[in-house]
Amino acid sequence: MQKIHASITAVGGYVPEYRLTNAELETMMDTTDEWIQSRTGIKERRILKGEGKGSSDMAVEAVKNLLSKRGIAPTDIEMVICATTTPDMQFPATANVICDKVGMTKAWGYDINAACSGFIFALTVGSQFIETGRHKKVLVIGVDKMSSIMDYEDRKTSIIFGDGAGCVLLEPDTDGYGLIDSILRTDGSGRVYLHQKAGGSVKPASIETVMNKEHYVYQEGQAVFKFAVKNMADVSAEIMERNNLTAETVNWLVPHQANMRIITATADRMKLPPEKVMVNIERFGNTTNGTLPLCLWEWESRLHKGDNIVLAAFGGGFTWGSTYIKWAYDTK
Numbered sequence: 001m002q003k004i005h006a007s008i009t010a011v012g013g014y015v016p017e018y019r020l021t022n023a024e025l026e027t028m029m030d031t032t033d034e035w036i037q038s039r040t041g042i043k044e045r046r047i048l049k050g051e052g053k054g055s056s057d058m059a060v061e062a063v064k065n066l067l068s069k070r071g072i073a074p075t076d077i078e079m080v081i082c083a084t085t086t087p088d089m090q091f092p093a094t095a096n097v098i099c100d101k102v103g104m105t106k107a108w109g110y111d112i113n114a115a116c117s118g119f120i121f122a123l124t125v126g127s128q129f130i131e132t133g134r135h136k137k138v139l140v141i142g143v144d145k146m147s148s149i150m151d152y153e154d155r156k157t158s159i160i161f162g163d164g165a166g167c168v169l170l171e172p173d174t175d176g177y178g179l180i181d182s183i184l185r186t187d188g189s190g191r192v193y194l195h196q197k198a199g200g201s202v203k204p205a206s207i208e209t210v211m212n213k214e215h216y217v218y219q220e221g222q223a224v225f226k227f228a229v230k231n232m233a234d235v236s237a238e239i240m241e242r243n244n245l246t247a248e249t250v251n252w253l254v255p256h257q258a259n260m261r262i263i264t265a266t267a268d269r270m271k272l273p274p275e276k277v278m279v280n281i282e283r284f285g286n287t288t289n290g291t292l293p294l295c296l297w298e299w300e301s302r303l304h305k306g307d308n309i310v311l312a313a314f315g316g317g318f319t320w321g322s323t324y325i326k327w328a329y330d331t332k
Ligand code: UT7
Pocket: 030, 031, 032, 035, 036, 039, 040, 116, 155, 156, 157, 159, 160, 194, 220, 221, 222, 223, 224, 225, 228, 257, 258, 259, 262, 286, 288, 314, 315, 316
């Protein structure tokens, strides 16, 4: 019997309208457009405005976009995995909220939290449900409203993050297209460099934690940078090697968009020219779980059936990984 692969058959995306430019950040903190662009490659990021709006609201738009492109009904979806670091609330899972808002009443699902690597972790998990034959339509979402946990007085951290959502549909394929391989890693000792200090069971929310700004992202940027450069590049080189891929046979690198310098280091290690690397960091910044599906969403019309695509991510935890996909369709 032919092996079943989980192939991506549709992509959806959404970014909020509001553009937080470097020029506006200059009015909010002691920074400059020149510093931000030269250190990160970012010019602007999108911010979700509006009382009572959360990650699920962006994900809903991305999912509707995907369903209409694929021409299927919300009730056709059997499972939803939502990768997010900024869920609507601690519980229930944001996947449940999205199912309700979109009308995916036949689906079950849950959230995955692996910080910036969440989307490739979720993609790998979702693929298992296709590969085993358990489900025929699995939706994998990556979404974050990073502005909800950002201290805009912390110039070292807040300048890189933005809000956005992307999603892909996984369906079975027996012709060799789809997710071929994944290398996923975690190192919990890295948690000291990138985390949220309060709001969990160790340190529940209190007046003190709010006053001490412990619900914002805490990041030691330089330390994270060093681990990210090494690990994202290592794992991308490893997945190429074990799948006999070369710089010539890889069509696209889809790197996590945290810092242009990390993206360049990964591409250099893979010996890939810039024209094979998806980059939208200058317009969206680091949308955490949103970066990879938003790249696929923007590049979808340029992808061809049979393209060899390597996804790579690194994030808090530490978590990191790389995924090799054989693209399954040409866009009509
Ligand atoms: O998403 C996955 C996980 N996250 C990442 O992968 C992020 C990895 N880290 C980074 O991308 C970089 O570390 C940052 C972009 C966050 C920071 O860049 P950096 O080059 O590592 O800056 P730094 O924190 O080492 O600061 C260098 C200098 C400092 O000045 P002194 O102490 O040398 O005088 C900072 O105070 O730059 C200063 N600085 C700024 N100056 C202007 C830091 N932030 C800013 C700023 N504007 N926004």
